[in-house]
Amino acid sequence: MKKFISLLLTLVMSLTVAIPFGSAQTQNDINEEENGYVFDESFTQDQIDKIIANVESEELQEQAEEGNLLQPYIDDSGTFIKFDDVKALEDGLPLELVQKTKEDYDKANAYLAKQQPKFSIQAKAKANCGGTNKFVGNIVAGTVYVDSCKTNKIIAIIAGGGGASSLVALLPGGAAIAVVAVAIYTIGGAVISYNAADGNGIKIKILKNPITGKVYPYWVKPQ
Template sequence: MKKIFLTMLAVIISFTVVSPQTFAAEQEQQMLTEEQSAEIERLLNDEDFQQEIENGMLLQSYVTDTGEFIVFDHVKALEDGIDPTLVNEVKADYDKTNAYFAEQSMKSSLETAGLFKAAAKANCSGAQKYVGNIVSGTAYIDSCKTARIISLMNGGASATALVALIPSPGTVPAGIIGAAIFGLGSAVISYNAANGTGIKIKLLRNPITKKTYPYWIKPQ
């Protein structure tokens, strides 16, 4: 009840910064269910998941995915003294995803001509940014990152590997986005990414607790 009350409070406050037309349009998006919201909040309060978030943010500077594959400079990470077990686990996650994209890029069927082919090129669709204010905003994830996120999740990758791939957009920590993605699951992400333009996730910031919560998800 407390979570629902605080979320409703944040929604009410957001009326002061968005137009009625904009809010009405947002009501048409795919709202998070109570179960999804509860799972996301559980992840944000789980110590093990929080550690994975911290590990992922620690590795962000070693990860590049602007080309055909995810590039992880694991050698530099090891030279900088990052835990070898952590580095090797994330490398294995990325190697698995890269192998999948390499396989998909060799196929020419219509099934692989959309989302995955777009990510295999360096021609990403959609934006990669955060637009908002102190109480609400929207995180945009482009088609390339979205496709890789789906592949990582389907391959059983860790939250560490996922968060390391997602730069913190604006003032929103990558961990918030990571928790939202894990809480929603790959099926929901895939559904909203089906048009190949990436996804966007609405976020509300509770003015009392200062915590940020995902509100809805939709295609870009």
């Protein structure tokens, strides 16, 4: 009987030690669920913090919505980005938005002009633009594919300090995919450049936070 009680006490003590550890793990899981964001290990913690802060920014969300208005006036099929600012003003787009967008694209085109020899070599090696442009997925998750030519222009806009709205028209899917512009904008030019180095363009896994409803990038990889 004494032996049985001794074993029982040992079991109780072991459970007492185990429970706090188990509770801590469970609490971490709960905290993760409350946060609602999940990222691939390729992102550093600093990058993750920046992405979350920018995705939660109302200013950037508004910029993405403004980008929908700009789409009919932007042509990025050539070497540089063409913006019909005159037509945009005639059609009633806000003067401030048009001026800011023109400034963004002027800076981006200046950057593209400086990088042209490098991009031209990539284009010849890949027979024009490497990769494809499309969005595969739904409102909850998906992958944005951006070819090398569009990727170079996205890098140029970010390098010139352009706003998220200026990226919208460059993304596959038009207005329906505009919400991912903020997600792509938050990644930053360095990460995009690294994954676009082989000239095939990039692909970006997009997820939707089930708690906040915000769209954010899960990972970025070469096509």
